[in-house]
Amino acid sequence: MLTIATGNKAVAAAVKAARPGVVAAYPITPQTEIVEQIAEYVTDGDLESRYIPVESEHSAMAACIGASVTGVRTFTATSSHGLLYMHEMVHWAAGARLPVVMANVNRALGPGWNTWAEHTDAFSQRDTGWLQVFVGTVQEAYDATLMAFKIAEDERVLLPVMVNLDGFSLSHITQALDTVDIGDFLPPCHLPHAIDTENPLGYGPMTGPADYFRFRWDIERSMRDARGVIAEVEGEFCERFGRSYGPTEDYRCEDADVVVVAMGTLGKEAEVAIDRLRDEGIKAGSMRLRWFRPFPDLDLAGRDVVVIDRDYSFGFGGVVAHSIRSKAGVSPYSVIAGLGGQEVTYNDIADFVRDRCPGEETWFGVNDHV
Amino acid sequence: MSTIPEEEYIVKCTSACAGCSSSLCLRYVLKAAGPDSVLVVPACCTSVIQGIYPGTAMNVPVYNIAFAAAAACASGMSEAFRALGRKTNVIAYAGDGGTADIGVQALSGALERGTDFLYICYDNEAYGNTGMQRSGATPLGARTTTTPGGKPTAKKDLDRIVEAHNPPYMATACSAYPLDLYKKVKKALSIPGPKFIHILAPCPPGWRYPTEKTVEMGKLAVKTGTWILYEREYGRLTINGPSKTAMRRPAPLEDYIKGQGRFKNLSPEILDRMRQQIERNVQRLAREEAGAC
Ligand SMILES: Cc1ncc(C[n+]2csc(CCOP(=O)(O)OP(=O)(O)O)c2C)c(N)n1
Ligand code: SF4
Numbered sequence: 009m010l011t012i013a014t015g016n017k018a019v020a021a022a023v024k025a026a027r028p029g030v031v032a033a034y035p036i037t038p039q040t041e042i043v044e045q046i047a048e049y050v051t052d053g054d055l056e057s058r059y060i061p062v063e064s065e066h067s068a069m070a071a072c073i074g075a076s077v078t079g080v081r082t083f084t085a086t087s088s089h090g091l092l093y094m095h096e097m098v099h100w101a102a103g104a105r106l107p108v109v110m111a112n113v114n115r116a117l118g119p120g121w122n123t124w125a126e127h128t129d130a131f132s133q134r135d136t137g138w139l140q141v142f143v144g145t146v147q148e149a150y151d152a153t154l155m156a157f158k159i160a161e162d163e164r165v166l167l168p169v170m171v172n173l174d175g176f177s178l179s180h181i182t183q184a185l186d187t188v189d190i191g192d193f194l195p196p197c198h199l200p201h202a203i204d205t206e207n208p209l210g211y212g213p214m215t216g217p218a219d220y221f222r223f224r225w226d227i228e229r230s231m232r233d234a235r236g237v238i239a240e241v242e243g244e245f246c247e248r249f250g251r252s253y254g255p256t257e258d259y260r261c262e263d264a265d266v267v268v269v270a271m272g273t274l275g276k277e278a279e280v281a282i283d284r285l286r287d288e289g290i291k292a293g294s295m296r297l298r299w300f301r302p303f304p305d306l307d308l309a310g311r312d313v314v315v316i317d318r319d320y321s322f323g324f325g326g327v328v329a330h331s332i333r334s335k336a337g338v339s340p341y342s343v344i345a346g347l348g349g350q351e352v353t354y355n356d357i358a359d360f361v362r363d364r365c366p367g368e369e370t371w372f373g374v375n376d377h378v
Numbered sequence: 379m380s381t382i383p384e385e386e387y388i389v390k391c392t393s394a395c396a397g398c399s400s401s402l403c404l405r406y407v408l409k410a411a412g413p414d415s416v417l418v419v420p421a422c423c424t425s426v427i428q429g430i431y432p433g434t435a436m437n438v439p440v441y442n443i444a445f446a447a448a449a450a451c452a453s454g455m456s457e458a459f460r461a462l463g464r465k466t467n468v469i470a471y472a473g474d475g476g477t478a479d480i481g482v483q484a485l486s487g488a489l490e491r492g493t494d495f496l497y498i499c500y501d502n503e504a505y506g507n508t509g510m511q512r513s514g515a516t517p518l519g520a521r522t523t524t525t526p527g528g529k530p531t532a533k534k535d536l537d538r539i540v541e542a543h544n545p546p547y548m549a550t551a552c553s554a555y556p557l558d559l560y561k562k563v564k565k566a567l568s569i570p571g572p573k574f575i576h577i578l579a580p581c582p583p584g585w586r587y588p589t590e591k592t593v594e595m596g597k598l599a600v601k602t603g604t605w606i607l608y609e610r611e612y613g614r615l616t617i618n619g620p621s622k623t624a625m626r627r628p629a630p631l632e633d634y635i636k637g638q639g640r641f642k643n644l645s646p647e648i649l650d651r652m653r654q655q656i657e658r659n660v661q662r663l664a665r666e667e668a669g670a671c
């Protein structure tokens with residue numbers, strides 16, 4: 009059904025369609041609208057779900073863990089400080105192999121208080137064993153949330169999935185949204201290690217190095233298998249509903265001499281910049297990185313690469329730029345831009361391309377001449 | 379004791395210290411709860427007692443969770459079981475640190491939300507798992523590894539924190555009175571909504587007394603009025619048998635103190651404050667039971 013929605017409302021609509029048995033909720037700007045909308049669905053009887061209004065994000069994830077291990081589908085949403093507050097439980101959910109789905113509305117971290125978009129919050133959880141996808145449109149927020157349940161619950165994966173959308177620049181903007189009748193796209197959740205009082209097991213007791221190490225390898229193996237599962241699920245989604253997704257969204261890349269790599273809404277903004285550059289005769293393309301974990305293989309060899317990082321690892325560099333340097337074997341021009349919601353327009357992005365210095369790093373508008 | 383079932387849900391291969399009373403309590407808790415029960419255990423001695431993977435000493439599912447998260451995890455689990463139409467007992471079994479300190483927020487939230495679960499705090503009055511540091515529940519004057527000169531402040535009154543949430547059922551218990559504990563767990567699990575039981579669980583290495591004195595230590599805690607056994611059902615207080623006598627004619631506090639290394643060389647001032655505390659507690663509960671508060 010064609011309608012219009014904000015990014016937040018799109019996530020909530022997808023959750024309604026996925027019918028989780030338990031939703032744990034704690035408000036934080038700019039995510040709050042998601043848990044408010046779900047509360048309304050539950051109150052109005054549009055979603056038959058146990059809604060747990062927990063007292064903190066640490067408890068939100070703990071509640072999802074407790075619920076998920078019974079085999080019930082679970083969902084929560086958070087942002088920024090909320091995500092960091094639950095950090096311990098974020099690791100726990102992955103280590104316990106629970107297919108929890110969480111929307112994270114990307115927002116900067118204090119101090120000072122800043123509620124605008126930045127990706128540092130999600131990247132601070134990158135080593136937890138969660139799959140992470142970043143979306144660029146309202147429609148994609150909906151589609152990715154639906155697919156997240158199917159990917160997480162796949163027996164070859166059984167890892168939690170975080171769906172990331174930019175604070176305000178996506179969570180609060182309105183675009184067209186085509187909601188689908190999901191039919192049997194999402195089969196009932198089946199957790200092979202669900203708690204069964206007829207077959208009592210110990211979950212997560214003290215574990216020696218040999219077994220512990222093996223469990224960690226199992227997580228990595230599933231992360232690797234997840235690549236194929238993601239492709240399958242995205243393929244099936246495309247067949248059923250007609251919208252196609254992949255590890256990246258490539259725009260005019262085939263013959264490009266220079267490729268802009270960005271994530272979230274900046275990745276969409278880059279497409280406009282590419283059109284401008286093409287008009288000037290610059291053979292540019294853009295690659296919007298969707299999946300951050302598992303990190304995809306990118307074909308960037310032989311071209312100039314401009315990476316826009318809406319994040320920073322202090323004392324090291326842009327997280328995406330460095331990931332691409334090590335994974336794709338290229339030395340990109342690393343642009344740090346958009347922190348704390350800084351406005352970055354397609355004109356700015358076109359400038360990054362025109363002024364690129366491969367191998368260098370620049371802080372847009374702050375220290376342009378490093 | 380004839381009413382207590384023979385079935386064992388915690389077998390004799392635990393890694394508990396000799397004379398550990400909290401593992402004894404767990405045994406009775408599970409006998410009362412029966413097989414359709416799940417334990418949620420945060421970091422504490424019970425994380426160790428249950429055995430090392432792939433072995434387990436437990437015959438009910440045990441879900442281990444992070445230190446602060448027992449009540450929240452149990453809360454999610456309870457909602458999920460109810461969503462599945464199952465009545466399974468969800469029992470959080472946590473230490474005093476995981477309850478009164480780091481886990482108090484999650485406990486408060488779960489109680490306030492009316493979660494259908496039983497939260498049991500077994501109180502050995504310190505952080506046992508990490509080698510006996512003070513907790514908020516460590517009593518005045520007790521030496522721990524982080525209060526080598528004796529704890530200068532009083533034991534946190536966890537029960538009054540819980541009481542402020544008005545749960546339909548809350549009780550205290552003590553490992554030295556297993557039948558009383560058994561009955562309380564049975565009763566708690568027959569009531570819907572949030573239930574809370576606070577068990578005093580003497581700990582030989584932590585309190586520094588010989589292992590064979592574990593039962594005696596619990597009895598002395600009750601007889602001296604240091605620990606009072608009661609139940610509060612829908613707000614109505616009942617003082618239980620042994621504490622009735624103790625409240626009228628308490629045994630001398632020294633009987634309890636003198637056998638424990640953690641209370642060695644207490645100053646007369648501290649002893650005095652301890653007596654005053656007991657007196658205040660006894661009077662408060664006596665007034666409440668008489669309906670005079
Ligand atoms: C967040 C966090 N901080 C600290 C610890 C270390 N830790 C594990 S158990 C424990 C003490 C537990 O004390 P208590 O709850 O009283 O249970 P007991 O060990 O006495 O049975 C501590 C400090 C931890 N596991 N997690
Ligand atoms: S330290 Fe105390 S509570 Fe912990 S296992 Fe030993 S005796 Fe039991």
Ligand SMILES: [Mg+2]
Binds near residue numbers: 473474475500513
């Ligand atoms: Mg303790």
